[in-house]
Amino acid sequence: MSEQRILIVSHGHPDHSKGGAEVAAYNLFKEFERQGLDTVFLARTDQPSHGGSAFSTINTDREILFHTHMSDFFLFQSGNKKHIWQDFRGLLEKYRPTVVHFHHYIHMGLELIREVKNTLPDARIVLTLHEYLAICANNGQMVKPGKQMKLCYKSSPIDCARCFPERSAADFFLREKYIKSVFDLVDVFVSPSHFLIDRYKNWGIPEEKMVMIENGQPEVEAPPPRILADSEVHGRFAFFGQINPFKGVDVLLEAFKILPEEVKEKVHLDIHGANLEGQSEEFQEKIHKLLEELSDLVTLQGPYESHEVGRLMEQTDWAVIPSVWWENSPMVIQEAFNHGVPMIGSDIGGMSEKITAGETGETFRARSALDLSKKIQKLVSNITLRDEYVKNLKEPLKMWDCAGKHVVEIY
Amino acid sequence: MGGKVRLFSKAFTNTAEVVLPDPVRVWVDVCGVVNERHLLIQGWAFHPGHAEVDFELTLAEESESSRKPKATALPHTVLRTTRLDVNKHFELEGEGSQWGFSLLTDWPHDQLPSPEQLALNVVAGQERCVVELKPFSTLSGEELFGHCTTWRGEEKLRLKRALHRHMGNKVFEIPGLRKLSEEQLKQKVNWHWENLLSVPGKGLFLAGWLLDGQQELSALVIRTADGTYSRNLLEDSVCYPRPDVLEAFSGSVDASYQPGLYVWADMPHLMERAQLELVFVTREGAVCELPIQQKVVGHDITLASQQVLVNFQIGGRDYENNMQQHVGPALAALWQHRNASLGELEVEQLQFGPKVESPKRSVIVPLYGRYDFLLHQVAQFTNDSDFAETELIYVLDDPRLYNEFIPFCHDTSKLFPVSFRVIYGGRNLGYAGANNLGARFAQANKLVLLNSDVIPSAPGWLSRIEEKVEGLDDVGVVAPKLVFDDGTIQHVGISFAKDPRFGDLWLNEHPGKGNPEWLLKQEAVTESPAVTGACMFIDKALYDLVGGLDETYVLGDFEDTDLCLKLRKAGYRHYVLGDEKLYHLERQSQDLFDNRDWKFKITLYNAWQHTERWGDLIEELVA
Incomplete structure (x- = not known):
């Protein structure tokens, strides 16, 4: 074990972008480092580099930035193939990792996986799947393009071509063949949810190649329950994450809007969300309009640093994940549970897998503001419910344990 | 050409009982003079039994030794052209038969030739026919194509090309050419x-x-x-x-x-x-x-x-x-x-701080675009005793900076105990020109070419590197390892590679660039085909021997490798010292043109020049 050299490849560095996958990859790297393992974190960045070099470093000389990009998001083609066959190859030749663990290939190119096989045929290749990119050309969301954002249950070249009229079924056939030819080189696929494993199994990845490991959480002390004032109820709700059309913030706001007036007096919603300014104007307008209408019971708090999560969770009675897509294993669920906060989530995909309705939280009919609104009413009307749910919370997988599982079970 | 072929003419097949060999058929339409110095003989010629006939043109010259005139062959060009009139007259068939001819020869004499002076023979196999020429007269304009009403456009063009070959651009001055508005x-x-x-x-x-x-x-x-x-x-x-x-x-x-x-x-x-x-x-x-x-x-x-x-x-x-x-x-x-x-330079020299007498080495730093690097360098050189014996030369290569730069130098030299000299050529000379200017005024017999954005990582680097150079063989240029501000490799030697996008051009490559230091195996000394000009140690005698840096590269590119290759050709070797490290904040001193496209094309132009000069040597070095 001590002779392992572990290269972790991520499509971003959490110092630049705080997506769940980047944070998960980085946490794993930091935990390996803490445990004294030989490891390198390679994170893609879109920032220009010094002197045009493919690599630079950040924080320490074990955290390497890869200044590269993708030119084709359909086939995940690198936009600078020399970066792969020269620079990435050079890195592999010099570091000679025994394990190359990809937490993504997007923004860099699927060719990276091919290149590991070319250069280090004996290295173990691990790929953590964070969404359905290989299966679905609509940003890997398995949600059909268009305003309605209909949920998709299964892909096939013919069905996919219907979602993308500019492409033919043959294009999707070739896409699937191509991606699978690269995935064949992967030794183990890791997924933090069973739901995602099922989807990839249906798509054709052999079940025995896939392992479910939850994203590890740091050790924290769960805060003591908030002391309620007289006649106060557990009415503090919070949303954590990106604000984009897939995350259902609009559903959440609609639900608050239709709460009965007497409930509205007892509740408050904090939105700890980033990236609203990066969304379409139409979407931004919709959100801003709802925020305005709800200005006395909803606060837009903006983005947060990951070390601030604890403090924010302390002020939260219920965390809400109203996503309108399947999700995988949303980081916020594990974070909330880690801080002793029960969840309300959509009743689909990774959310219904992780939240047991009536035990560790509530689920509501995905996309239904009315159902969500009813669940909110239920939670604030029963003053003992929260304590009950909190008692049922199991301690989530800790970081050290997660890292250990990787080393023992996967590498 | 000239082989026997089937008879082309019904007329001749009808008279097949004629036993004698068929004669060469030939006619001269015109004997012309073009632009006084060229003869153009046009007509038609064919032989019914041969696919082609040959033309011989001879000039009869008075001979001193003999009474008989001497015949010399005149070099000429023959163009064959389509003559539908001839075809029709002789009932000739055959696709593409071109029986017209235009025979062009140079006539470098003042007097026009008489028809008797020249002899034109048309030859087909064993047969030959002497052609009667006409008196020569001047041709102009459309007359060049006098009997060419049935020439094809392609044939006219060929005649013009032939004329151009014979008379050069005078072809455009042939009188009488049709003018178009x-x-x-x-x-x-x-x-x-x-x-x-x-x-x-x-x-x-x-x-x-x-x-x-x-x-x-x-x-x-x-x-x-x-x-x-x-x-x-x-x-x-x-x-x-x-x-x-x-x-x-x-x-x-x-x-x-x-x-x-x-x-x-x-x-x-x-x-x-x-x-x-x-x-x-x-x-x-x-x-x-x-x-x-x-x-x-x-x-x-x-x-x-x-x-x-x-x-x-x-x-x-x-x-x-x-x-x-x-x-x-x-x-x-x-x-x-x-x-x-631009003419001769008017060089200005300014000394800041006491002059260093008999310096051990001259460090030459060109400044372009920004000059605050001088402050950072001088601040780092301050605690380095080597600089007491070093002639530090800043070559100001940017006239736009002059007015601010000189007072800045005064202030800096009042506050930092490092002497330096400023040399100003009055205009932008480019990276090579600026270094060459600095070298011209350098007094030590050892040179260090240094970019303004290079900062040492520890004092004593000059003398340490010089000491290490002592033990090396056939030394041309020596350069230390350079790293970026984040500690990743900027330079550990330069190699050459082609990029399929740019064809056969050799481009400079910095192996290991951007890698963290721990990833690279580093030797104390390695030989390299070339090293960077950002920090190079070279004897002044060697520098002068090869004429310094080449100033034909544009905007600072490839001069360093060009210098290395010049020296390499002369038998010298270049070394990188892996255990000496300076920081190089590459590209922070250069943003010359905001249009990257233009800069990039210039780089390729330099690469092209560089490849033209050194492609063969590079081929050997990277083999």
Whole structure:
């Protein structure tokens, strides 16, 4: 074990972008480092580099930035193939990792996986799947393009071509063949949810190649329950994450809007969300309009640093994940549970897998503001419910344990 | 040619009982003189039994030794042409039979030849026929094609090309050529010139578009008032797509037609304010002469260089040829002209702090774009005792900075106990020129060329490196390891590689660039095909031996490897010291042109020059 050299490849560095996958990859790297393992974190960045070099470093000389990009998001083609066959190859030749663990290939190119096989045929290749990119050309969301954002249950070249009229079924056939030819080189696929494993199994990845490991959480002390004032109820709700059309913030706001007036007096919603300014104007307008209408019971708090999560969770009675897509294993669920906060989530995909309705939280009919609104009413009307749910919370997988599982079970 | 073939003529097959060999049939229409110095004999000739006949032209000259005149063969060009009248008369068949002939020869004598002086023999197999010539008379204009009413266009063009080979650009001055007005020509051909750059003593760069879908034109030349010509610009010019032109004239040419055109034409006798004319020549032999206004290039050639490069497309099959034939020569001409027109430097020298007597080495730092690096370097050199024995020379290579820079130097030298000298050449000399200027004034016999954005990681580097150099063999240039601000590798030697996108050009490569130091296996000393100019140690004698850095590269690129390769060719070796480290904040001292595209094309131009010079040696070094 001590002779392992572990290269972790991520499509971003959490110092630049705080997506769940980047944070998960980085946490794993930091935990390996803490445990004294030989490891390198390679994170893609879109920032220009010094002197045009493919690599630079950040924080320490074990955290390497890869200044590269993708030119084709359909086939995940690198936009600078020399970066792969020269620079990435050079890195592999010099570091000679025994394990190359990809937490993504997007923004860099699927060719990276091919290149590991070319250069280090004996290295173990691990790929953590964070969404359905290989299966679905609509940003890997398995949600059909268009305003309605209909949920998709299964892909096939013919069905996919219907979602993308500019492409033919043959294009999707070739896409699937191509991606699978690269995935064949992967030794183990890791997924933090069973739901995602099922989807990839249906798509054709052999079940025995896939392992479910939850994203590890740091050790924290769960805060003591908030002391309620007289006649106060557990009415503090919070949303954590990106604000984009897939995350259902609009559903959440609609639900608050239709709460009965007497409930509205007892509740408050904090939105700890980033990236609203990066969304379409139409979407931004919709959100801003709802925020305005709800200005006395909803606060837009903006983005947060990951070390601030604890403090924010302390002020939260219920965390809400109203996503309108399947999700995988949303980081916020594990974070909330880690801080002793029960969840309300959509009743689909990774959310219904992780939240047991009536035990560790509530689920509501995905996309239904009315159902969500009813669940909110239920939670604030029963003053003992929260304590009950909190008692049922199991301690989530800790970081050290997660890292250990990787080393023992996967590498 | 000349082999037996079937009979071509019904007339002859009908008289097949004639036993004697068929005679050569030949006729001369005209014996003409063109531009006084060339003879053009035209007529028709064939032999019914042979596919082709040969022509022999001899000149009878008085001989001193013998009374009999001596016959010398005259070199000549024969063109065969279609003569439907001959075919018809003799009932000749056969596709493509070309029985007309035009025989062209040079006549460098003042007096016209008499028909008796010349003998024309037409030969077919064993047979030969002496042809009766006519008195020579001057031909002009359309008479050149006197009996060619049935010549094909292609044949006329061939005659014109032959005339051009024989008489050069005088072909455009044959009297009597049909003239076209601009309006007349524009009925068939359209054009617009966006740029005509004139580089005196060098040549012309013409750019614009030309729509000639029917290929009406056979030549386009530029003529000066004193009678010098460019080559035919239609041959080997660069064509490229111009959707805007195709849209404006839609329907007149195929969608694949490329109207965009640029071309470099060498004209070594071009005068600075020459009156220029564009001469269009049609396939029919008509000419259209139009005055054209050039832009005379001065010493600020930035705009002109951009104009040369703007339509230059990188990649594609023709790009290297376009570089070689057009863009490269044009840029070289511009930069040579600039350097020549600037004249001698007026060098200013300023000493800050006490002068270092008999220094052990001279460190030369060119400054361009920003000068605050001087402060950072001097601050780092302060606690380094080596600088007491070092002549530190800053070459100010940016006139825009002068007014602020000199007081800045005063202040800095009052506050930091490091002496330095400033040398100012009065203008921008480029990286090579600035270093060469510094070297000219350097007093020590060891030089260190240093970029302004290089900062030491520890004091004592100069003497330590010099000490290490002592133990090396055949030393040319020695350079330390350079790292970026984040500690990753910037330089541990330079190698060469080709990039499939840019064809056969050798580009400089920095192996390991961007890698964290721990990833690279590092030797204390490694040999390298070349090293960076950002920090190079070299003996002044060697530097002078190879003439310093080459100043023909544009804007600072490839001079360092060029110097290394010059020395390598002379038998010297270059070394990188892996255990000496300086910081190099690369590219922070250079943002010359915000247009990256233009800068990039310049880099390729430099790469092309570099490859032309060193391709063979590089091939050996990387093998």
